[in-house]
Amino acid sequence: MFYLLAVMIEHGVMNLNHPFSYAYSGVGKPLEGLRVRVEFGHKDLIGFIVEKPKEIQGNLEEYNSASQLKVKEIKELLDTEPILNEELLSLAKTAAAYYLCPFIEVLKAMLPPSLRPDTISLTKPKKAYEEKYYLTGSSYDSKDLDRNELKLLERFKAEKDGLSRSQISSKISLIKLEKKGLVSLIKKEKLRLAKIEDEDFEEHELSQEQEKAYQAIAEGTNEVYLLEGVTGSGKTEVYIKLIEKTIKEGKGAIILVPEISLTDRMIARFRSLFGDKAALIHSGLTDAQKYDEYLSIARGDAPIVVGARSAIFAPVKNLGLIILDEEHVESYKQDTMPFYDARKIALLRVANQGRKLVFGSATPSLECKARAEKGIYQLVKLESRFNDVKLPQVDLIDLSDYSNIDYDSVIISLPLRKRIQETLERKEQVILLLNRRGYAPIYYCRHCQKILKCPSCDRPLTYHKEDKAVTCHHCSYVLKAEDLVCPKCGGKVFTYSGFGTERVEEELERFFPQARIVRFDADTARKKGKYHQIITEFAAGAYDIMIGTQMVAKGHDFPSVSLAVALLADQSLEFPSYKANEDTFDLLTQLAGRAGRKEQGYALIQTYSPSNPVIKLACQQDYEAFYKYEMENRKQRVYPPYCFLINITISGKDLSKTEEASYRVKDYLISKLIREKGKRTDIFGPAKPFIEKRADRYYRVIMLKYKNRDLIQDALVGLNVLPLGESDLKLVIDVDPSSDI
Ligand code: ADP
Numbered sequence: 128m129f130y131l132l133a134v135m136i137e138h139g140v141m142n143l144n145h146p147f148s149y150a151y152s153g154v155g156k157p158l159e160g161l162r163v164r165v166e167f168g169h170k171d172l173i174g175f176i177v178e179k180p181k182e183i184q185g186n187l188e189e190y191n192s193a194s195q196l197k198v199k200e201i202k203e204l205l206d207t208e209p210i211l212n213e214e215l216l217s218l219a220k221t222a223a224a225y226y227l228c229p230f231i232e233v234l235k236a237m238l239p240p241s242l243r244p245d246t247i248s249l250t251k252p253k254k255a256y257e258e259k260y261y262l263t264g265s266s267y268d269s270k271d272l273d274r275n276e277l278k279l280l281e282r283f284k285a286e287k288d289g290l291s292r293s294q295i296s297s298k299i300s301l302i303k304l305e306k307k308g309l310v311s312l313i314k315k316e317k318l319r320l321a322k323i324e325d326e327d328f329e330e331h332e333l334s335q336e337q338e339k340a341y342q343a344i345a346e347g348t349n350e351v352y353l354l355e356g357v358t359g360s361g362k363t364e365v366y367i368k369l370i371e372k373t374i375k376e377g378k379g380a381i382i383l384v385p386e387i388s389l390t391d392r393m394i395a396r397f398r399s400l401f402g403d404k405a406a407l408i409h410s411g412l413t414d415a416q417k418y419d420e421y422l423s424i425a426r427g428d429a430p431i432v433v434g435a436r437s438a439i440f441a442p443v444k445n446l447g448l449i450i451l452d453e454e455h456v457e458s459y460k461q462d463t464m465p466f467y468d469a470r471k472i473a474l475l476r477v478a479n480q481g482r483k484l485v486f487g488s489a490t491p492s493l494e495c496k497a498r499a500e501k502g503i504y505q506l507v508k509l510e511s512r513f514n515d516v517k518l519p520q521v522d523l524i525d526l527s528d529y530s531n532i533d534y535d536s537v538i539i540s541l542p543l544r545k546r547i548q549e550t551l552e553r554k555e556q557v558i559l560l561l562n563r564r565g566y567a568p569i570y571y572c573r574h575c576q577k578i579l580k581c582p583s584c585d586r587p588l589t590y591h592k593e594d595k596a597v598t599c600h601h602c603s604y605v606l607k608a609e610d611l612v613c614p615k616c617g618g619k620v621f622t623y624s625g626f627g628t629e630r631v632e633e634e635l636e637r638f639f640p641q642a643r644i645v646r647f648d649a650d651t652a653r654k655k656g657k658y659h660q661i662i663t664e665f666a667a668g669a670y671d672i673m674i675g676t677q678m679v680a681k682g683h684d685f686p687s688v689s690l691a692v693a694l695l696a697d698q699s700l701e702f703p704s705y706k707a708n709e710d711t712f713d714l715l716t717q718l719a720g721r722a723g724r725k726e727q728g729y730a731l732i733q734t735y736s737p738s739n740p741v742i743k744l745a746c747q748q749d750y751e752a753f754y755k756y757e758m759e760n761r762k763q764r765v766y767p768p769y770c771f772l773i774n775i776t777i778s779g780k781d782l783s784k785t786e787e788a789s790y791r792v793k794d795y796l797i798s799k800l801i802r803e804k805g806k807r808t809d810i811f812g813p814a815k816p817f818i819e820k821r822a823d824r825y826y827r828v829i830m831l832k833y834k835n836r837d838l839i840q841d842a843l844v845g846l847n848v849l850p851l852g853e854s855d856l857k858l859v860i861d862v863d864p865s866s867d868i
C-alpha cells in the first residue's frame with residue numbers, strides 16, 4: 128500500500144500551477160497541507176500537498192506499469208502537521224482563483240518565510256529556546272540560607288521572567304539554591320519580538336455616541352459593518368471595546384491599520400490592555416520575529432493580532448472579529464504578486480462563518496460606502512469629534528492670484544506666512560504637506576534647456592541638494608551632480624525648477640529662522656527607527672513645523688497641531704487615474720483632521736484651481752456631498768463601483784515586440800469574450816501606461832470593465848497561459864487594480 132499525493136511545486140508560474148502526482152510509501156500518514164521535498168526535472172524542490180492523499184493498494188511499481196505512468200516517490204515529508212488549517216487552505220484556493228495567480232504565490236503571501244513552500248525556507252529561522260533559572264520552590268527556613276543566598280532569592284522573587292546564568296554573579300549561591308530545590312533551570316521557547324514598553328494607556332469610558340455605535344455593532348446581526356466616523360471621533364475606542372467583548376467570548380480578533388508605522392501605537396495600546404495576548408504581524412519584522420508571532424497566534428496563545436496588510440492571513444484560532452481601520456487607504460492593496468487586497472480577503476474570511484467585519488473610516492471608499500447605502504453592509508456613524516471639538520476650519524488660498532505671492536516665494540504664499548507666524552507665536556505646531564520628495568523635480572542644462580531624464584525609465588530626474596545628486600524615483604538610478612554633463616550640448620552648468628520637500632524646508636528656514644523645523648519623507652525616514660523617532664519627537668513638541676510627503680497626513684494623533692497645510696492641492700488631482708478625485712479628497716480630509724484635536728484648528732489648502740469642485744468640497748469637509756458628486760462621475764464614465772476592473776500588463780525589453788504581444792493578447796480577449804459568446808466585457812487598449820518605460824522594460828496595458836466575473840473567468844484563466852513569443856515578455860494580471868493606468 129502507498130499514498131498517491133497531489134503536489135504543487137514551489138515555482139510560482141502559471142504553466143506549473145497544477146498538481147503533480149507523487150507517491151509516499153514511508154512511515155506515517157501524509158496529510159493535505161504538508162510540505163514535501165520532491166525531485167522535479169532533475170532538481171530538488173519543495174512542494175505542497177494540495178489534496179487529501181489517496182490510499183492505493185499494491186506497490187508503486189505495479190501502479191506505474193498498470194497505468195503507464197512514471198510517478199516518483201517523494202524524498203521527504205517536511206512537516207508533521209499541516210502548515211495551514213482547513214479554513215486558510217480553502218481561503219488560499221479561493222484567493223488564487225479570484226486573483227488569477229499561482230496558488231503557491233498565495234501560500235507564500237500567507238506564511239512567514241520559515242514556513243513557506245520554497246527552498247529558501249529551509250535556511251530560515253526555526254524556533255529558538257533559552258534556558259533560565261526560575262523560582263520553583265517556596266518552602267524554606269531562612270536560617271538554612273546564608274546572606275548571599277537570601278539576596279539572590281529576593282532577586283528571583285522580583286523577576287517573574289527568570290534570570291539567565293550570566294545575570295547571576297554569585298554562581299555558588301545559585302548552585303546552593305538549586306540543590307535546595309528553590310530554583311531550577313527551565314528551557315522555554317524564546318520570543319524574538321522585543322517586549323514593547325508598557326506605555327500606560329488609560330482605559331477610557333465610551334462617550335454616549337461611541338457607546339451607541341459599539342452597541343449597534345456588538346448587538347447587530349449583520350456580518351459586515353461600516354463605522355463612518357469623522358477624524359477624531361474616537362473610532363479606536365470603539366474597536367477596543369469590540370475586541371474586549373470578542374476575547375471575553377473566547378474568540379480571536381484581527382485589527383489592521385494601513386501602514387506599518389501606525390502599528391506601533393496600536394500594539395503598544397493593546398499590549399498595555401491585553402499583555403502577551405496581542406501579537407504583531409507586518410512585513411517590517413525580522414524573519415525570526417515573524418515566525419514566533421505566527422506560531423503563537425496559530426497555537427492560540429495570542430488571540431489578538433495587530434498588523435498591516437499581510438496580517439489579514441493570521442491563523443487566529445476561533446476568529447470572531449476583523450477590523451480594518453482607515454478602510455479607504457490604498458495600501459491595503461498589494462501592488463506586487465499576488466496583488467491581493469486585504470479588504471477583499473477580509474470579506475472572504477467572514478462570509479458565512481458567523482464572524483463580524485468592521486470597516487472604519489472618516490472618508491470610506493466609494494465601493495464601501497455604496498454597499499453601506501444599499502444595506503449590504505450596516506452603516507454605523509460617529510458624527511462628532513470626541514469632547515465635541517469642532518472640525519477644523521478650512522480656507523483656500525488661490526496661488527494664481529498675484530496678490531497672494533511675492534518674489535520671495537511662489538509656494539509659501541503671503542497669507543500662509545502670516546498664518547504660520549501666528550501659530551508659532553501661540554506656541555502651537557504646524558504641519559505642511561507636499562507630495563514630492565527631493566529638492567526639485569526638474570533638473571536641466573542652463574545652456575540648451577535639455578531636461579535630464581533617466582536612461583532606463585525616460586522620466587525626469589529629481590534633484591536632491593543634500594545628497595548632491597540627481598535620482599530617478601522609478602528605479603534606483605543615481606548620478607552625482609558634480610559629474611553631470613549635458614547629453615545634448617556638453618554643458619556643465621545646470622539649474623532646476625519646481626518644488627520638493629527639501630526645497631520647501633529651505634524656504635521655511637529662511638522665513639522662520641527661529642522655528643525648529645523637521646522634514647518627514649522617505650529620504651529622512653529611511654534609516655531604521657528614524658520614522659518612529661520623528662513622529663514621537665514631533666508629538667512631544669520637539670519641533671514647531673513639520674514638512675513632509677503624504678506620510679504627515681496619516682492617522683497620527685498630534686495634540687498640539689493647530690494648522691495643517693496642503694501646499695499644492697492640484698498635485699494629486701492631476702494624476703491621470705480614475706481615482707484621482709477620491710484620493711485628493713481623502714488626502715485633504717485626512718490632513719485637515721490632523722489639526723485641532725484638542726480645540727478647533729485650521730487647515731489651509733493652496734491651489735491653482737480654486738473653483739475645482741473636489742477642492743471646494745474638501746474645503747467644506749462635506750464627505751456626503753463629495754460621495755454624491757463622485758458617484759455621479761463614476762456612473763457616467765462607468766468606473767467602480769459601477770463595474771469591476773482588471774488590468775492586464777504586458778512588458779518586454781523590446782518596444783515593438785511588446786506592442787505585438789499586447790495586440791495578440793487583445794485578439795485573444797476579443798475572440799473569447801466578444802466573438803464566441805456575445806459581448807461580456809468592455810476591452811480597452813493596449814494603451815501606454817503613465818510610466819511607459821521602467822528599468823529598461825516597456826509596458827502596455829489592456830483594461831477590462833466587467834460586471835459578472837463568472838462569465839469571463841474561463842477566458843481569464845486561459846489568458847494566463849497564452850504563449851507570448853519571446854521569453855522576456857511578461858504578462859501580469861491585476862484584479863481590482865488601485866488605479867486604471
Ligand atoms: P479617530 O481614530 O476616530 O480619528 P481617535 O480614536 O484617534 O479618533 O480619537 C481621537 C482622540 O480622542 C484620541 O486622543 C483619543 O484618545 C481621544 N478619545 C476618544 N474617545 C475617547 C474617550 N471615550 N475617552 C477619552 N478619550 C477619548
Ligand code: ZN
Nearest residue numbers: 581584599602
Ligand atoms: Zn529610472
